[in-house]
Amino acid sequence: xxxxxxxxxxxxxxxxxxxxxxxxxxxxxxxxxxxxxxxxxxxxxxxxxxxxxxxxxxxxxxxxxxxxxxxxxxxxxxxxxxxxxxxxxxxxxxxxxxxxxxxxxxxxxxxxxxxxxxxxxxxxxxxxxxxxxxxxxxxxxxxxxxxxxxxxxxxxxxxxxxxxxxxxxxxxxxxxxxxxxxxxxxxxxxxxxxxxxxxxxxxxxxxxxxxxxxx
Numbered sequence: 001x002x003x004x005x006x007x008x009x010x011x012x013x014x015x016x017x018x019x020x021x022x023x024x025x026x027x028x029x030x031x032x033x034x035x036x037x038x039x040x041x042x043x044x045x046x047x048x049x050x051x052x053x054x055x056x057x058x059x060x061x062x063x064x065x066x067x068x069x070x071x072x073x074x075x076x077x078x079x080x081x082x083x084x085x086x087x088x089x090x091x092x093x094x095x096x097x098x099x100x101x102x103x104x105x106x107x108x109x110x111x112x113x114x115x116x117x118x119x120x121x122x123x124x125x126x127x128x129x130x131x132x133x134x135x136x137x138x139x140x141x142x143x144x145x146x147x148x149x150x151x152x153x154x155x156x157x158x159x160x161x162x163x164x165x166x167x168x169x170x171x172x173x174x175x176x177x178x179x180x181x182x183x184x185x186x187x188x189x190x191x192x193x194x195x196x197x198x199x200x201x202x203x204x205x206x207x208x209x210x211x212x213x214x215x
Contacts, residue, residue, distance in 0.1 A: 104140050112126065154181050
């Protein structure tokens with residue numbers, strides 16, 4: 001009997017071989033990512049590797065994207081408006097409502113480091129990761145979006161959402177909305193939905209949250 005680790009390696013290998021067959025070796029680049037699961041919990045592998053396995057036939061295929069139209073703006077005219085700038089999709093789909101309460105960007109006004117952000121230290125333009133296998137206990141706004149099945153929009157994505165707010169229900173209000181983009185040690189980027197302008201907000205103060213999903 002193959003061990004679980006062996007089965008996971010075989011699944012990944014089959015997916016890589018299939019992708020090379022589709023795109024050709026000259027157009028395919030694989031980036032290694034390490035995840036560890038227990039025998040009773042496969043959630044990290046399930047979340048990180050977007051594949052579906054038919055246990056009856058042994059068929060491995062890329063999982064199909066699904067979108068709950070009751071929660072997110074799905075479908076033509078909605079899911080191809082704002083370009084994904086974080087790399088977890090081509091576009092973003094936008095949640096239909098703000099989170100119920102305002103959130104702080106971080107519990108303290110300090111640097112955003114790995115694994116929650118893409119780099120260690122305060123980096124203007126660094127972003128909270130799209131990876132929902134990461135815990136965001138110190139980042140309440142990001143955790144709220146993780147709980148909703150999404151993430152915070154980047155500054156550029158949030159500006160696009162403001163520009164197209166009529167398409168996305170025009171129910172945002174005029175508050176200051178958190179992006180997932182860091183400004184510095186103390187601040188993160190916000191978009192003012194009163195004017196569409198951008199600025200910096202103290203990470204430990206509360207702001208409005210509208211989540212997105214990479215699509």
